[in-house]
Amino acid sequence: SQKIEQNSEALNIQEGKTATLTCNYTNYSPAYLQWYRQDPGRGPVFLLLIRENEKEKRKERLKVTFDTTLKQSLFHITASQPADSATYLCAHDGGSQGNLIFGKGTKLSVKP
Amino acid sequence: NAGVMQNPRHLVRRRGQEARLRCSPMKGHSHVYWYRQLPEEGLKFMVYLQKENIIDESGMPKERFSAEFPKEGPSILRIQQVVRGDSAAYFCASSPPWRGEQYFGPGTRLTVT
Numbered sequence: 001s002q003k004i005e006q007n008s009e010a011l012n013i014q015e016g017k018t019a020t021l022t023c024n025y026t027n028y029s030p031a032y033l034q035w036y037r038q039d040p041g042r043g044p045v046f047l048l049l050i051r052e053n054e055k056e057k058r059k060e061r062l063k064v065t066f067d068t069t070l071k072q073s074l075f076h077i078t079a080s081q082p083a084d085s086a087t088y089l090c091a092h093d094g095g096s097q098g099n100l101i102f103g104k105g106t107k108l109s110v111k112p
Numbered sequence: 113n114a115g116v117m118q119n120p121r122h123l124v125r126r127r128g129q130e131a132r133l134r135c136s137p138m139k140g141h142s143h144v145y146w147y148r149q150l151p152e153e154g155l156k157f158m159v160y161l162q163k164e165n166i167i168d169e170s171g172m173p174k175e176r177f178s179a180e181f182p183k184e185g186p187s188i189l190r191i192q193q194v195v196r197g198d199s200a201a202y203f204c205a206s207s208p209p210w211r212g213e214q215y216f217g218p219g220t221r222l223t224v225t
Contacts, residue, residue, distance in 0.1 A: 043216030
């Protein structure tokens with residue numbers, strides 16, 4: 001079955017540093033990967049989508065890469081701020097018509 | 113432009129009762145998805161609907177759970193004869209046609225006592 005794994009349950013970094021989160025997938029080649037942010041008690045918020053033919057995508061301080069050889073996506077937050085503290089989820093389409101398969105998430109804490 | 117709306121936000125039911133969760137998608141979105149999130153676990157897909165059609169229900173438990181998205185009105189996730197294991201956060205998401213990203217509602221937190 002398709003699996004999607006986010007290697008770190010938690011990541012603690014200092015304000016101003018770059019946070020790098022990892023997402024690996026197995027047993028499937030997704031057409032795209034997505035990243036979401038989830039705050040406690042709230043629904044996930046869509047951040048970025050990257051397609052299999054795109055190597056990199058940026059949005060403000062966020063950058064996502066997609067390496068189909070390594071079956072991996074990296075999510076970077078540059079110049080991190082305490083307000084970036086949240087759980088970040090990665091997801092792919094799983095070969096279905098529309099539903100997403102999510103990783104368990106990485107909880108990022110940015111310390112001032 | 114209002115986002116995805118879910119109600120109620122919190123729902124308490126006793127074992128054996130029925131739970132009805134409602135979801136109104138974003139304006140212009142014709143695709144609705146339901147997910148369940150258990151504590152310390154990831155989001156799990158349950159069902160994907162378009163107006164009056166169930167497209168994929170591969171994540172739905174075979175018994176007690178049903179979903180609909182009628183021509184008029186919100187999408188409904190219905191859980192009959194709830195058990196303690198149904199306690200979870202249930203999220204609804206919507207998307208426009210031909211777009212991969214999904215927009216989530218705030219969730220309904222179901223507690224079964």
